[in-house]
Amino acid sequence: MAGPQSIAARLRAFSILLVTIPLCVSVITFLLVIRGIVVDSSHRDIVVELKHHKFLAEDWLNYRLRDVFFFAQNRIQKTSDINMLQVGLRNFLTFHSSFDTVFFIPPEGSFVVGPYDKSSLDVADREYFKQAQQGIPTISNLLAGRYTRQPTVVFAAPLPFKNGKFQGLIIGSLGLQGINEILSHLRRTQNDQTYMATREGFLLTTRLINGQVVHPQYDNQGHATLKTTLPPANSLHKPTFYKNDAGNFVLGASQPLKNDEWVLVQERPLDEFLYGYGWILLMTIAGALISIALLTPFLIRLARRITLPLKSLTVMAEEITHGQYDNECPLLDTEDMPVEIKRLYENFCFMAERVSQQVTDLEYLSYCDTLTGMRNRRYLTREGPRLINLCERGNTPCSCLILDIDHFKNVNDTWGHDTGDIVLQNTARTLSSMLRASDIAIRMGGEEFAILAPHTDKEAAMTLAERIRSAIEQKKITAGENSLNITVSTGVALLAPNVTFGSTKLDDMLIKADKALYMAKSNGRNRCEQWAETTPPDT
Template structure:
């Protein structure tokens, strides 16, 4: 006996459910709410921290630009004294360690003073110098330094003559690693990672993840080529989780600055973020399991008091719950049964027998045409595909005959629908008598019939069709005092090649035979036509 089907098992199940379901729902609610609070709090902290990083980074950039601008306006007294100019640049570098080099460029862009140059360099075509000519101090995009060959930022400030004319520019070069180190110092959490990237997802500064340092790579023109995964655009308002370039599942936020050219990104590993949360959930789950372990034994003891008296009766009736419709009700000795159980048994056997008979009747009706006794379209859909598949696997031919009574409407109009029904029954008998037992005969609907003939090639199918046609033509139908003579048109097709019509071999075979039937009617009726490819465009009359 399957204990899971017994009343005792159900009571045990619902007792277990009564205890565990509230605990599970409470635990799940607590876990979801706690996760939302943990993630929401972490996301808020990261947004605030990232905004602070942005302000700090922008302040650092502005400070460097202001230092270069201030030096350009106050630190150079005589442009013609090369030694003094060199000395001023050295003093500036000594007090501003964030710059790796500083130069003076003449009005045409030639670098005249600064570190010793291996070759003459002219920056007149650079965008930052052209802006300096317009009197604007500027911070360049990331460029590859011609001296260190490292990615760098250029801070450029115009240098005016006393009369306001452009006297050149002071150019400060900062290695991008300086900004990188500044970002690393801003982290409040050990596992957090901040980095700069371009708006289209290329890494500008290095990043540290899982004890691995990822350094950005640049091409000779200073364009970054190291791709990185970015948080979605709405990450400031909505928490988003994703796998970063190292495959670590992180919570990420991003903030655009420098007129949208750069993105400041911060990531926090989910494992580190939810470490404490997971411990709390584990402890809460342990408490819930301990509560369930205390409550369930008391409920089971109360359930046994209910199931004990009826357990023997449920054991006898359980076999019936697994019966099938085609089996008789099993015999049980009912003499000593209580009247309620006896009535349950008798009623069950009566209903099982009725249901079994009704199911057999319904199954027969669902696959049979009640007027002619032939199979219907549902049977064709169910068994036709199986027949064609069997022929295909056995490499046997299979043919289809599509038959339609000629001028059947005139029969109904002239002799009435009762006579029409007699004609349909007569045609059905004639077809059934002509085909083999393994052939499938179907009434498609109205006055149209079909025959699926397995292991039958085109020539044999044509011979069968002609035999049916001649038999029908020579078998008049008696209707009252009249004799109704009828003829039939037939289309023949065999299975072969890829389907042309529909999606299955059955659809294709029926469609081909239907078009051949249409051709038979078109040529005068009372004839048989065989499918050929020239009939592809033929349209069956609806």
Template sequence: MFTFSTFSARLRAFMLLLGLLPIALGTIGFAFYSRDHIISDAHQELVHTAAFQKRLIDDWLTGQANNMQFLALDGMVRQRSRDGMHNLFMSFMATHPELDIILYVNPEGRVEVATSGELGVDVADREYFLAARQGKGFISDVLISRDTNMPIVIISSPLKDMQGNFGGAVCSILRMDAVNSLLAGLRPEKGGESYLIGKNNVLLSHLNGTRSADDLDVLDGEMLERIYSAASRGVPYKSINDGLSVVGATTLAKDGKWRIVVERPLDSVLAAAAGQSRLFGLACFGALLIVAPVGWLLARSMIKPLRDLAGYAHEVGKSGETRACPPVAEGSPKEVLELQRAFCTMVDQLEENAETLRQMAVTDPLTGLANRRRLEEEGIRLIDACLRADASCSALLVDIDHFKRVNDTYGHAVGDDALILIAETIGACCRISDLPARYGGEEFVIIASNTDARNAMVLAERIRKRVESTPLEVDGMALTLTVSVGVSEYTRTPSYGLSHLDDVLGKADSALYAAKEGGRNRVCLFEPAPQDGS
């Protein structure tokens, strides 16, 4: 029986339906509209992740190549001292666990020194040795080790003997596990994946699923082309890992020889769309039936400070630089005030930590001087500036005499105190424009811009005398230290290396060797060898 109460109930239900229908339609429309945007945003994040991984891998390989160049410049290597090279290589590997083997190949192409493995092996026809004969460094493609049957990369650097002739090559063997470890720590969150594809469609890295890179699986070329195309356009596709639907991005590394693919499951990407849609519907329903006026007032008091914080976060994330944290207007909700304080405190702490890490990355932790990385970066810049200004520039290579005797006699703690004392003495003698750095072990380098050879010799002699006159206190006794210094002035045409920095350091090393041979505790200026027929 139809009654007014029934009509009223139906009318109320109809009005409620009219109120809920726009919310439902709006929620569904919002979900479809936001889906493409969310996929696009996820793709852009993956593009940035792939670019970061490319820089990391390229910088890591460059750093490994620089390590081989550093070993090739060592005096023991250039003198071809087998025992000295073996001890140097073993010491170097102790601090570089990513290295599997370091070996020295003589000029005839035979393995003469190796941290492990067979000696006397003929590698004269290998690419890395042929490149070394041409004076070039070399980073190989991924190979399968004959000993371990595991993927490896070989990095080599040529060397010159003390007479400047071709002295063979220093080579290192790196396990691809080291590259896999780099990628594993940078996989996208929420089930994301990162992997490397090498030449001839070879899988170079481990995956979260069943595939591994131990046997260098060869993947289907057509399938990879579809993946590369979809990942470049930000279109979802089927992954090689269990056929999951994913959103991906791709880029090239190692001079275009490796391809990085970064992926996230499509389900986890779209989970944000579903959550946003539910939130949208609930917010609309609540605003319609319960708290529309209150919500409007609350939103007005919260939107501006949150927008300011979001804009501030965007600027910090984009530029990496901070400015004054935006204030929050009086009367804002307590939660917004607490969020603003916590966020600004976090940004300040991040800035302090970032600055500390930047300084640690370019500073020798023991002496406080610039480390080898900063020397290579800043030294090249200083010399280039002198080249452009047509100004002089010199290098001083300082070596503590009989430093091994100090360590053996008094212990390594006293040896560290000696290094610190020498570093402080060098810093006190240098100008603000000079670049003093710890070169390695007991060797220090000074790049003196706008300084010719004569003035560099004056600086070197000042350092030598001050070191000799500043004894180190050891258990109440005065330990007199001395240094030998090699000095060289850069020339516009390098002859001791591929760059002006390599050239001036190589010449300073030659002068240092002459100072050592001449009795130590002296300063020697690099003298070019006389030309034939002169």
């Protein structure tokens, strides 16, 4: 039969099997790094595409504004001839089909001239009109057209000033269909999303949600009303996943457009670029689970050999912690234990046995008076209430006696403290020899002793007190060359149903017996007195 193996030897035996675990950890870590690289790469692609889309969108808007500006600066010769002006406007629409319509607005802004008609519309309050008065070409925000009654974007350019005076302006209006068509053609895949929204998050162009085309919605003031989810603020610089309107996680980024009035968004579903990575990760996890399944029986066997003895020792250690010092060490089969565990088990059992013995010795010393060998007051405090409770439950009487050696100070002063110690020891032996096993006899301190006698009524208690007094009086004590007799005074009290003194019935009995003792001292010593419930409490 092979000798016992150490924990280190057994772990070395299983080390080959454990190689697969760090291997799986390494693979998973590697995959996590790849995931980060894939996400960063996809984010960079999105940002590059977004910047390109922004360039195309802004370029498209600026080209439309330049078309209107060039027409206003070079093609309008005479604004007073309405017919000629309308011909010019129609020609402009012929060569610039992206515009829905084009108008001339005179300096006062009180009417507009279209390609085919003239309308009394006051647009002097519009921001683009105010900008044109200052000679600034303008692209408006989304407006509700007062002529077309449709949401529209206005491209406004002033006519050349004459003598510093404003001569009117040309405005071209169009919806966002043009930009929407550009953005739809820029989508790399069907799942890619490129759309525009206001900076508050209201949709301005169409987008796809779960394969369905969602169109923007507007109120009668031309304001977009359909809320959409925008990427986080730092999405342009840091890869950020968020849930889109369909509830799917996407990787996206956004850039401001048109002086921060609009936002251009580019987003890509998470599944699209992590699909292949997910399969790799799934296969890696499956391999790790298979490795764990193969290793588990071996690890369980090793764990049991180590943990079962430790559990038994732990249970015993907890019992010792809770004061159960006398429990025996559990019997375990040490043949199959590792050497270290076997030594721990043997040493622990030896230590537990020593602790139990030392605790027993300490408990005895803590409740024992070392001079007389009797129990001390601490023992009475612990066992007295229990004894009183037993008497009450059994409806039996219980008596308390307190004895005090008369003129003990004279003994110490006359024959010395060594003689006084011998007197105390002899008195203790006399008491112990005259009591039952159920009685509790203690040294209260100094020359005072106490007895708690269960099943003892007042007559029996007085008889016991008198027997003790007489035995001590008749016993001659020899201390070296000295020989002397002593006497004791005794106070007796019975267990009462109600507490008169102190906080407990034990305190009540001790105080009453002590007061009876005081009466015995006052009445001449070497006598026994009993506390009567008719005795005044201040006696």
